[in-house]
Amino acid sequence: MIETRGLTKHFKDVRAVDGIDLSVRRGELVALLGPNGAGKSTTLRMLTTLIPPTAGTATVAGLDVVKKQREVRQRIGYIGQGNGAGHSQRGRDELISQGRAYGMSVRSARTRAAELTESLGLGDVIDRTVSTLSGGQRRRLDIAMGLIHEPDILFLDEPSTGLDPQNRANLQDHILRLRARHETTIVLTTHYLDEADSMAERVIVVDHGRIIADDTPERLKAKHVGDKITLGFATDEDAARAARKQGGEAYGRELQITTEQAPRQVLEIVDDLRADGLTPTEVEVTRPTLDDVFLTLTGRSLREGAA
Amino acid sequence: MITDTLTVFSRELRPTLRNPFTIIISMVQPLVFLALFAPLLPKTDGGALQWFVPGIVVMSCLFGASMTGSNLLFEIQTGSHERMLVTPLRRPALLVGRALKEIVPMFAQAALIVLVCLPFGFDLHLGGALIGMLILAVFCTGLGALSYTLALASKNQEWLFWTVQQTLLFPLLLLAGVLLPLDDGPGWLRTLAAFNPLRYVVNAERALFSGDVWASTTATGLVAAAVVGVLGIAVGVRAMRRSD
Numbered sequence: 001m002i003e004t005r006g007l008t009k010h011f012k013d014v015r016a017v018d019g020i021d022l023s024v025r026r027g028e029l030v031a032l033l034g035p036n037g038a039g040k041s042t043t044l045r046m047l048t049t050l051i052p053p054t055a056g057t058a059t060v061a062g063l064d065v066v067k068k069q070r071e072v073r074q075r076i077g078y079i080g081q082g083n084g085a086g087h088s089q090r091g092r093d094e095l096i097s098q099g100r101a102y103g104m105s106v107r108s109a110r111t112r113a114a115e116l117t118e119s120l121g122l123g124d125v126i127d128r129t130v131s132t133l134s135g136g137q138r139r140r141l142d143i144a145m146g147l148i149h150e151p152d153i154l155f156l157d158e159p160s161t162g163l164d165p166q167n168r169a170n171l172q173d174h175i176l177r178l179r180a181r182h183e184t185t186i187v188l189t190t191h192y193l194d195e196a197d198s199m200a201e202r203v204i205v206v207d208h209g210r211i212i213a214d215d216t217p218e219r220l221k222a223k224h225v226g227d228k229i230t231l232g233f234a235t236d237e238d239a240a241r242a243a244r245k246q247g248g249e250a251y252g253r254e255l256q257i258t259t260e261q262a263p264r265q266v267l268e269i270v271d272d273l274r275a276d277g278l279t280p281t282e283v284e285v286t287r288p289t290l291d292d293v294f295l296t297l298t299g300r301s302l303r304e305g306a307a
Numbered sequence: 308m309i310t311d312t313l314t315v316f317s318r319e320l321r322p323t324l325r326n327p328f329t330i331i332i333s334m335v336q337p338l339v340f341l342a343l344f345a346p347l348l349p350k351t352d353g354g355a356l357q358w359f360v361p362g363i364v365v366m367s368c369l370f371g372a373s374m375t376g377s378n379l380l381f382e383i384q385t386g387s388h389e390r391m392l393v394t395p396l397r398r399p400a401l402l403v404g405r406a407l408k409e410i411v412p413m414f415a416q417a418a419l420i421v422l423v424c425l426p427f428g429f430d431l432h433l434g435g436a437l438i439g440m441l442i443l444a445v446f447c448t449g450l451g452a453l454s455y456t457l458a459l460a461s462k463n464q465e466w467l468f469w470t471v472q473q474t475l476l477f478p479l480l481l482l483a484g485v486l487l488p489l490d491d492g493p494g495w496l497r498t499l500a501a502f503n504p505l506r507y508v509v510n511a512e513r514a515l516f517s518g519d520v521w522a523s524t525t526a527t528g529l530v531a532a533a534v535v536g537v538l539g540i541a542v543g544v545r546a547m548r549r550s551d
Binding site for chain 2: 045048049050051070073074076078079080081082083084085086087088089090093094097098100101102103142145
């Protein structure tokens with residue numbers, strides 16, 4: 001559905017996007033993860049025809065984003081960082097005029113608007129002026145607007161930024177349900193680690209305009225960081241003896257082991273140690289976060305960048 | 308293209324139709340001038356009002372259309388302009404639809420001003436006034452387009468929009484002879500005014516509102532309005548094509 005070759009965007013001296021090769025198949029849910037200024041939004045803006053690339057090519061639904069702008073626009077839905085609905089407008093009016101913009105008849109736009117209003121839980125507020133809606137309601141209205149024409153591909157730029165945790169969860173839920181029902185291809189950008197982790201089957205880590213990793217969240221974590229098993233012992237000597245048997249590093253009465261599949265391995269390790277007469281008093285398994293992945297890859301924490 | 312323009316036009320007009328009172332807001336200043344300035348004019352059996360009212364109609368159109376870009380400016384800041392740029396709506400339609408919408412409040416405001424003035428002895432020549440409205444429609448479409456262009460150029464710098472708009476507004480107004488006749492002004496002032504298209508529009512409106520349809524001022528007024536109209540749309544469409 002999406003193919004890019006050496007996609008590049010320079011703003012004066014800044015290389016915002018620096019040669020991105022990307023391939024997204026139909027039905028995938030992909031998250032572009034990276035700190036502010038990494039080039040996520042700029043990539044999205046090129047894919048959605050908002051800005052032309054400085055170099056490289058990109059096709060969306062098989063159509064060139066520079067040569068076939070109108071055709072690309074007809075096939076995609078875009079939910080930007082701001083509010084798509086005009087603040088002085090009423091929600092339903094905006095949904096219908098959005099449908100008209102995609103060439104739908106007033107009648108079918110009206111029907112579709114009613115469906116979306118229903119499925120996004122906007123029934124009570126859809127006829128109110130947009131400026132009177134809460135942040136979460138406005139965001140759901142934006143989603144409805146992006147979906148009015150049932151696009152093949154949906155792009156979301158930081159969909160949950162500025163929402164409280166409850167509204168974020170609610171929004172993620174809506175996006176996932178939508179996908180389950182229509183098999184829409186979804187590309188979203190985020191700097192929320194948990195969002196990328198819980199929603200996407202594929203996370204593309206972007207930094208300084210380049211892709212630095214691209215895999216499922218589980219494989220990214222296993223490959224770049226690994227799990228950590230921490231075992232507590234009664235004495236320092238026990239910990240040191242356990243370290244000699246099982247590897248890892250002993251720190252006082254604790255032993256730390258880095259591995260790929262901690263939840264399964266920890267059982268074997270404990271059994272082995274017991275057989276040797278060394279029974280751990282405490283066991284803790286720590287699985288890495290995507291932030292740990294980012295930290296390993298770049299030496300920086302995403303949380304600093306996001307703050 | 309026509310469907311796209313209509314879509315943009317009706318979207319832009321909808322908040323006004325939902326809440327017609329908003330039309331009054333940009334009329335506050337013209338109405339203040341009408342109420343507090345018109346009584347100062349010399350009493351020549353209603354002639355002063357006859358001279359003053361067409362100017363106020365133009366003034367109200369000038370205020371409304373020059374400010375209209377602020378709606379787009381706000382939508383650039385909130386994100387709905389970006390959302391519309393990603394739809395298949397053609398770029399020229401995004402501008403033309405918005406600019407054409409200016410005609411509706413302009414008509415409503417003109418009608419309101421005339422209605423307010425009728426009891427005070429204002430003499431309405433409907434035929435001429437309607438032709439005057441057509442000229443004004445062309446003018447305010449162009450002016451609206453220029454205001455949108457300014458909004459597109461200002462992007463997130465709201466102060467830039469208002470600084471330019473306010474800086475240009477009053478010289479344009481004063482050099483058009485809206486409040487006082489320019490005939491007795493010094494030569495340099497009249498020379499400056501000769502370059503102000505608004506001046507020709509105001510003169511045409513005065514002739515037309517008095518029923519003097521065949522005066523040469525009608526033609527020059529129409530030409531001046533057409534120049535503003537064509538220039539505004541051309542510049543505006545160019546700016547909209549470049550908008551991201």
